[in-house]
Amino acid sequence: MANQPVTSAGHHHAHHFKSADHEFSAAKQGMWVFLVTEVLMIGGLFVAYAIFRGLYPDMFSAAHKFLNVKLGLTNTIILLTSSLTMLMGVSSAQRGDQKRSLKFLAVTFLCAIGFLVVKYIEYSHKFHDGLLPGANFTNTDPLLMHPKTPLFFSLYFMMTGIHAFHVIVGMGLIAWIMKRTAKGEFSPGYYTPVELVGFYWHFVDLVWIYLFPLLYLVG
Template identity: 60%
Template sequence: MWLFLVTEVMLFGGLFVAYIIFRNLYPEMYHEAHHHLNKVMGAINTIVLIFSSWTMATAVGMAQRNEPKKSFRYMAVTIVCACVFLVIKFFEYEHKFHEGLLPGGYFDAAKNGLTHPKADLFFSLYFMMTGLHGLHVLVGMSLIVWVMWRTKRGDFNSHYYTPVEMSGLYWHLVDLIWIYLFPLLYLIG
């Protein structure tokens, strides 16, 4: 799984490279554009995701300690958090659509008043990065649901809980990516 996480780092890394390059080319544009992102929603999402990482780590801990029922419950909380994250994201996206803050060719400056000619780039990156991240949230959720099902079936004990741990690692990576996405997109301009 660690090897697979390496590939995920490289995959997202490409997007971060693009972000860094364009940021260095157009710093004022980033500054102007990022104000159109809702910091509060972003911060709440950050806290939700960190909390879900905590519950997932605890779920793994419970599996290690031969407590499948508790493990199951902590994983369930993790899933709830993930859903909350996605719902908030949905509202953010909806808001963007209304403001015409869309990628590239669909960017509508008339609706949002951003005058920089390259402003659409910021939102292209925003949607690509958060979109790919959201996709990974969904994948992570499916993994956790699968592991929850296996837990209920009694597949795991303190000698064998590898799938729980592996899904946990994947989930933590999803959190890790968000830990960088949040300041880069929402906070710094």
């Protein structure tokens, strides 16, 4: 044990890696592979969206008017901001400024809460107006006469729901690295979890970048 390189405060790389850098790049590659599976999962929904929008363009055009663009835009800006603060948090950790890192991670966490609050407002409106998936759809607005309209709301809830679930998971991960940062577990020599949680968070942002125009800004 004594001749294992110590790269940071108490972090020893696992014995099957040549070095801490080797361990870091393996972990990062693992994260990219994980993100691939995420793309494939959400990709199925995007394909479903493309197919149904191709089949029922008028219905999509009419139904999207029932989504609130202002709230969607607010959430877009909140998420982009949180991506920036997450990045600042990660780069601070990389440079060794753990206090600054902690602050930025905290702002990121608050942004996530803000995002979910807006989402809650949106969802409760939809519930109230009966704009629900499938058989639960009860809205009788003449604009929504197309018999396939509930399909739009199935896609809306499924896509934004899976995304919101990722936001919640991301909050848990941010809380976890905040705790570890506060304990002083990270340093310029070891910050793998911070950077990879950052990746995850940017990916959540990435998905929303597509969801916003696809759901809220249908032509």
